[in-house]
Amino acid sequence: xxxxxxxxxxxxxxxxxxxxxxxxxxxxxxxxxxxxxxxxxxxxxxxxxxxxxxxxxxxxxxxxxxxxxxxxxxxxxxxxxxxxxxxxxxxxxxxxxxxxxx
Amino acid sequence: xxxxxxxxxxxxxxxxxxxxxxxxxxxxxxxxxxxxxxxxxxxxxxxxxxxxxxxxxxxxxxxxxxxxxxxxxxxxxxxxxxxxxxxxxxxxxxxxxxxxxxxxxxxxxxxxxxxxxxxxxxxxxxxxxxxxxxxxxxxxxxxxxxxxxxxxxxxxxxxxxxxxxxxxxxxxxxxxxxxxxxxxxxxxxxxxxxxxxxxxxxxxxxxxxxxxxxxxxxxxxxxxxxxxxxxxxxxxxxxxxxxxxxxxxxxxxxxxxxxxxxxxxxxxxxxxxxxxxxxxxxxxxxxxxxxxxxxxxxxxxxxxxxxxxxxxxxxxxxxxxxxxxxxxxxxxxxxxxxxxxxxxxxxxxxxxxxxxxxxxxxxxxxxxxxxxxxxxxxxxxxxxxxxxxxxxxxxxxxxxxxxxxxxxxxxxxxxxxxxxxxxxxxxxxxxxxxxxxxxxxxxxxxxxxxxxxxxxxxxxxxxxxxxxxxxxxxxxxxxxxxxxxxxxxxxxxxxxxxxxxxxxxxxxxxxxxxxxxxxxxxxxxxxxxxxxxxxxxxxxxxxxxxxxxxxxxxxxxxxxxxxxx
Numbered sequence: 001x002x003x004x005x006x007x008x009x010x011x012x013x014x015x016x017x018x019x020x021x022x023x024x025x026x027x028x029x030x031x032x033x034x035x036x037x038x039x040x041x042x043x044x045x046x047x048x049x050x051x052x053x054x055x056x057x058x059x060x061x062x063x064x065x066x067x068x069x070x071x072x073x074x075x076x077x078x079x080x081x082x083x084x085x086x087x088x089x090x091x092x093x094x095x096x097x098x099x100x101x102x
Numbered sequence: 103x104x105x106x107x108x109x110x111x112x113x114x115x116x117x118x119x120x121x122x123x124x125x126x127x128x129x130x131x132x133x134x135x136x137x138x139x140x141x142x143x144x145x146x147x148x149x150x151x152x153x154x155x156x157x158x159x160x161x162x163x164x165x166x167x168x169x170x171x172x173x174x175x176x177x178x179x180x181x182x183x184x185x186x187x188x189x190x191x192x193x194x195x196x197x198x199x200x201x202x203x204x205x206x207x208x209x210x211x212x213x214x215x216x217x218x219x220x221x222x223x224x225x226x227x228x229x230x231x232x233x234x235x236x237x238x239x240x241x242x243x244x245x246x247x248x249x250x251x252x253x254x255x256x257x258x259x260x261x262x263x264x265x266x267x268x269x270x271x272x273x274x275x276x277x278x279x280x281x282x283x284x285x286x287x288x289x290x291x292x293x294x295x296x297x298x299x300x301x302x303x304x305x306x307x308x309x310x311x312x313x314x315x316x317x318x319x320x321x322x323x324x325x326x327x328x329x330x331x332x333x334x335x336x337x338x339x340x341x342x343x344x345x346x347x348x349x350x351x352x353x354x355x356x357x358x359x360x361x362x363x364x365x366x367x368x369x370x371x372x373x374x375x376x377x378x379x380x381x382x383x384x385x386x387x388x389x390x391x392x393x394x395x396x397x398x399x400x401x402x403x404x405x406x407x408x409x410x411x412x413x414x415x416x417x418x419x420x421x422x423x424x425x426x427x428x429x430x431x432x433x434x435x436x437x438x439x440x441x442x443x444x445x446x447x448x449x450x451x452x453x454x455x456x457x458x459x460x461x462x463x464x465x466x467x468x469x470x471x472x473x474x475x476x477x478x479x480x481x482x483x484x485x486x487x488x489x490x491x492x493x494x495x496x497x498x499x500x501x502x503x504x505x506x507x508x509x510x511x512x513x514x515x516x517x518x519x520x521x522x523x524x525x526x527x528x529x530x531x532x533x534x535x536x537x538x539x540x541x542x543x544x545x546x547x548x549x550x551x552x553x554x555x556x557x558x559x560x561x562x563x564x565x566x567x568x569x570x571x572x573x574x575x576x577x578x579x580x581x582x583x584x585x586x587x588x589x590x591x592x593x594x595x596x597x598x599x600x601x602x603x604x605x606x607x608x609x610x611x612x613x614x615x616x617x618x619x620x621x622x623x624x625x626x627x628x629x630x631x632x633x634x635x636x637x638x639x640x641x642x643x644x645x646x647x648x649x650x651x652x653x654x655x656x657x658x659x660x661x662x663x664x665x666x667x
Contacts, residue, residue, distance in 0.1 A: 052359020
């Protein structure tokens, strides 16, 4: 790739804004997924009785909705990322490319 | 007919466990034709249809891009389905529903672990992979590093993962087909091997993708029907289903909470890491990101894949519980000794607990639906092994041959030919390994594949994208540390040391069930340390090239247009 073009992009404030915004967004979501999942794993490892506690008056335990919550949260977090990345971030990328190619 | 099926399944179960192939052979003469005719017809239809697709795909597969990436013309939604098809193996369908059937809640713990790698792929890897690479993940890892050693490293990582994964799939396939269709083990292997070679060698990525899409739709459809049929019997109340299950299951209320599957915290975390980050290092999954046009479609495909796979795991949980309530009180699904009235509700199920979902299909949908689910299980195996074979063949032709041996001086046509030949060889090796490992306990191999993927492919790929100071030397040393430590720790753990090598219980030198916590950490530390210590001129050049890589990975400028049309 042309070194001049790279320098131009790197000097573009909008590019730096994009990189900053996207990486912090991705980092936050990754940490959320890690917290949710390893929180669940640590509960399994250290507090099995809590997960096996039945919900009010039935046989369904707290562990069932929690497990389903981890699955659903994985889907929702990917949805949140794709929505912003395919909208806001892609638009910014397009603008940057148009500007530097002039 | 029903009695015949029963005898046969029982004989097959025996052959599967004790290896009494003769027993199965003896039954064959008695009427193998009549056995599971629906399954054979439906599977035959699937094979004919997919071979038709392969013929169509072959006519469109001309360039290397067509062969490796289906010309880059797959949409995000299609790729999401294909990713799900690549990932939802028969092991996860039959294995997890079987695990739920025998232990209840523990099955859910596994499925959760198998899903959470996908968001990580999206947030950290997918779009950068698409922006930087062309055909294999080694394209990305070697973007600014020395191509020859990095591609050798990546190819070794790829082929190791593919080999362990393939052995597990082939052995599982042979036993399953032996049970479901009444075919002898070796014939089953040869059919699987031959079909996967045809899909990959003639149809390349286009055929492989469509096999995976069709299989994913069949599997999701079949599992949905089963779960709904189970829930319908309980007025669509999960609570009522669970209540009945705790009354029937020998473990009673204990099935609603975590059991003994995850014992110590270190093993739990280590397994969690292997499942989460191993997914992000599976070569056949990573390869699929080059089949879409751009980063936008790559992101969408992970979103859809996560949705399909998550939905599927919720279904398998319901299916496992359906097995408990609908099978456990019905002796027709059990191996009951002559004259005996009682049986072990878990151990004595015909064909083992992994067959719970298959038996349940008969219980809710009769023999026609049993045939359908059997065909789906067969199709599932085919799709997964085809994906693995393609990934392995690409590592040989694109990474080892074109880049390392020919140093890039190779025509597209020659590279594709090498890839086709490699897929034939991999297919033959897979059949041979499947035959060789028939009597072995291969359950640990999928876990090993994930551990290796998490300890070599994932660290090398991630660090090459995010760590500016990474050098070729650091990547090589760290990558090999990850590979060697993950494989040797698995051998030293009780799953291989005791269960496979037959050493006395409790003598395993490595006390945890999974190595990823140690081997993955060692790989990352190794890459970091040996990159830091590397002050060669080459290292300076590689660091200086990071800016260009970063700009391309963020913006997609210069992205490989996969399609040559």
